[in-house]
Amino acid sequence: MQIHVVQPGQSLYSIAQGYGVTAEQIIRSNELQTPNELVVGQTIVIPITGSYYWVQPGDSLWSIARKFGISAQTLASVNRLSPSTPLQVGFRMYIPPTRRVQGEFNGYIEPRGNTVSKELEESARENAHYLTYLAPFSFQALRDGSLKEPLLNNFPEIARQNQVVLMMVITNQENDQFSDELGRILLNDMNIQNKFLDNIEATAQKYGFKDIHLDFEYLRPADREAYNAFLRKAKSRFSQQGWLLSTALAPKTSSDQKGKWYEGHDYKAHGEIVDFVVIMTYEWGYSGGPAMAVSPIGPVRDVLTYAVSEMPASKIMMGQNLYGYDWTLPFKPGTVAKAVSPQQAIQIARENNVAISYDYKAQAPFFKYTAKDGKQHEVWFEDARSIQAKFNLIKELGLRGMSYWKLGLSFPQNWALLEYNFNVVKRA
Template structure:
């Protein structure tokens, strides 16, 4: 597949003709929200075999071959040109598809209220073919070792029908926040811990969960080793059932990183005990902070490179946001940005007739606009280019795969590009 970046005044007709595809196919595959009003900088995934490269100033056949991983002689042959030919800026070269790699994909889904909304169920059903795991968020541990269950509705059936492992996400959430006191009780009171594990086994068997996933956050630093010992005990218990054990880890770049979110998460121990981990490599730009990319690729890379220094890369899943944020400017401490899907971000840019820019350092799209009330806004989100950059990192570092937070935010280009880059591993 090819990622096309819309130029000023381009139309879908122009784009479709240049790639010999139909307008209807472009609209359908990309679910384009603004087909009659494209904006400069918007990306469109062209559903073709292979891709195209447009020659840039300073390029040579050899430098392009290094970039795309194809011998320059083969690149010349495929494009019907001489190996000695001088390339013209803007010249289009065809790049054949590269071999796909195997990878696993997880998506969290967070029902609200007492049932799973039809929209969430439909989203889970639509993307399940691209998933290895589906993770309802969350079973909340209670201080007596019991569990508060989230609504599941048809999610277990959707997982079964699509050969997807149902992931049982268990958190130390209490009254809407992660509780270190709840964590202290579960990790240190052996009687309650035994009851807790008994309840996990009972519920997991009831619903057919195949992976037990602990997302314990903001634990006390002094409970670091207690958490490790609990995971060892849980792993032994779950292995008897034939289940996997996984954990969510705060995005650290060194073992002794200070801060309440980080100190009780022992990368080395989790890498030894768990079958795999999910790194929460997002929220650098977050709803309560100043405007910036949610998952800039530099910080993401640094976290992953630290992680794979402590554990096998085959145990690491990169966390990835399926959303962006719309901040009102100037940023004021205490204000909250609005979450937007990639599709919504494009619609906003079209509505206010502003171009989408791309930060190559962060590998993320963004734009500014002024609303009807004269308030200035800054939007950072994800597009085909940004997710392809993350897929390239997954392949470069030989990671297990990627884990998405969270379903319900439309990003059709992500799923298109999964199928172009990877063979999705199914475990059941």
């Protein structure tokens, strides 16, 4: 699979000819809506076996081989090169496909309002092939230990048809906000806690959930040990049913990190107790903050490097956003950026006739434009380069896989590259 960045003057047909594929193949792989109006800086995936690399100044056979995880001898052989011959800058080198590795993938899906939209259900149906888990968001715990159910529609059936584990996501949310007081009640009042566990078990049996996923956030620091004790109790109980237990964790870089989003989460204890965790490695750039990459690779790496020091890498799923944000400039506290899918971001760039840039430090695409009302905007989103950087990090650290927030946002290159890099584990 080749990742190609559109250059000035290039057309879909010239790109296709350069790689020996048809324009229709590229259109299909990238779900291009306006194939004759490519944006400079836009990435597209080219459905070929292996990929090509153009030699850069300072490259050697060994540095290129290391970059792609193959031996220098193999690279020299497939390109009919002598290992002792200096490389010419600009030489096109063929990179054979690397071995796909096993990976587990989760997709959260969040119906809003009173009905599940056709588009959201179709997104679940189209992408279930790539998933190990499907996670309707969310069952909200109530203060008496009962549960407020989300809209499930046909999600259980979609999971069954695609050998996907249905994940029961349970949150301590009230009025769509995480509540430390609700968390305190559930974790410390044993009568309510037992009723809570009874209700989880009955509901899981009713719908066929096989993984119980606790997304308890904004907990009081004083409830950290109570949360650990609750997880041990839940694990013992759900294991008897043959169910998995998983948790969502805030992105920490140390065990004593301050802040109510962090102090209630004990990485080491979760790694010992639960089957796996989802670490929410996104929202550095968020809707209520200044414009920046949503999941810059440096901070993501820092969090995951700390995580693997506290728990087995095989229990860690990297959280990944399927969205970006469009900020109005200059940023003013109290304003809210608009969420956009990668496809929508490219459309905005096209409509405003601006090129897409790439921040190599953050490993994220971005651009600026002037709207019709004269206001300046800045957009950060995800593309094939940024998601491949995350896939490389998963493989480098030996992680369990990736968890997407959230389905329903169009990003076709993600799914094409997922299939190129991984064999998706099916547990159902």
